[in-house]
Amino acid sequence: MLFERPQHLSADQILERLRTAGSRVSKATVYNTLRLFSQCGLVHEINVDPTRKFYDSTTHPHHHFYNADTGELTDIPADQIGVSGVPELPPGTEQQGIEVLIRVRERR
């Protein structure tokens, strides 16, 4: 379901869609499977805050807009954001990647 198209879904959203489609899968199975997919690199985890985690079917490097009002994540191609001034990395480490999350809200 997550891999049908490029999308960002929470575990609860996936569970809800599975249930709507008639599946009787347990919540624990959904969470455990997503954790396994993430560990294997099949999905990319995005933590927008300590209580909200999304699973991204697109695993190549890219950035995101996060709309705090709608809870929606939107992709930003990697080449549209340049990051300068990256500090010296901690000793013994190498850079794995830089992800930018731009938080937006509806204009009031």
Ligand SMILES: [Zn+2]
């Ligand atoms: Zn994405």
